[in-house]
Amino acid sequence: xxxxxxxxxxxxxxxxxxxxxxxxxxxxxxxxxxxxxxxxxxxxxxxxxxxxxxxxxxxxxxxxxxxxxxxxxxxxxxxxxxxxxxxxxxxxxxxxxxxxxxxxxxxxxxxxxxxx
Amino acid sequence: xxxxxxxxxxxxxxxxxxxxxxxxxxxxxxxxxxxxxxxxxxxxxxxxxxxxxxxxxxxxxxxxxxxxxxxxxxxxxxxxxxxxxxxxxxxxxxxxxxxxxxxxxxxx
Numbered sequence: 001x002x003x004x005x006x007x008x009x010x011x012x013x014x015x016x017x018x019x020x021x022x023x024x025x026x027x028x029x030x031x032x033x034x035x036x037x038x039x040x041x042x043x044x045x046x047x048x049x050x051x052x053x054x055x056x057x058x059x060x061x062x063x064x065x066x067x068x069x070x071x072x073x074x075x076x077x078x079x080x081x082x083x084x085x086x087x088x089x090x091x092x093x094x095x096x097x098x099x100x101x102x103x104x105x106x107x108x109x110x111x112x113x114x115x116x
Numbered sequence: 117x118x119x120x121x122x123x124x125x126x127x128x129x130x131x132x133x134x135x136x137x138x139x140x141x142x143x144x145x146x147x148x149x150x151x152x153x154x155x156x157x158x159x160x161x162x163x164x165x166x167x168x169x170x171x172x173x174x175x176x177x178x179x180x181x182x183x184x185x186x187x188x189x190x191x192x193x194x195x196x197x198x199x200x201x202x203x204x205x206x207x208x209x210x211x212x213x214x215x216x217x218x219x220x221x222x223x224x
Contacts, residue, residue: 044161
């Protein structure tokens with residue numbers, strides 16, 4: 001079956017613009033995670049959902065970042081008033097089991113965001 | 117067989133003990149990450165390695181590219197180190213392959 005997909009794969013935007021990044025998890029997967037990985041850095045956790053409920057958003061850098069998963073499937077990560085420091089690879093993952101365990105996560109290909 | 121294997125799966129130790137967590141991988145990699153996942157689910161990136169050794173506070177990570185093996189060491193372990201430690205290999209296609217994690221519990 002299809003894996004985790006993300007769109008767009010690449011996004012170039014001007015500073016100050018809003019962007020919305022989409023994640024389509026594997027069908028039936030309960031948990032959905034968002035990570036960010038700056039060039040040359042390790043990934044950092046942003047937020048995750050179990051079904052439609054956002055469980056932990058402690059990793060969101062500031063209030064310009066928000067995420068939703070209204071029907072417990074597709075999720076959107078929105079960055080408002082983008083800044084150059086937001087440039088990174090944004091990765092989405094999903095897992096069959098609820099988060100909080102070291103479960104296998106299936107990662108999407110990522111969206112490479114460049115803010116100019 | 118997973119492309120990234122960690123051992124042990126679970127580890128319980130007394131406060132102050134020296135801890136070693138191992139990670140072996142079977143794919144060509146561009147980098148290897150050690151992550152710490154807290155009980156609440158958040159993941160913190162501890163190290164990213166492509167060769168040699170890195171040290172941060174009481175944490176030391178080493179990687180042997182020839183042997184396709186990495187270790188994470190914790191010196192003078194403390195109960196607050198209790199977490200799941202995850203090894204993640206970044207393969208040459210820029211795909212992150214996660215190990216299943218090592219659940220560490222440090223007893224006071």
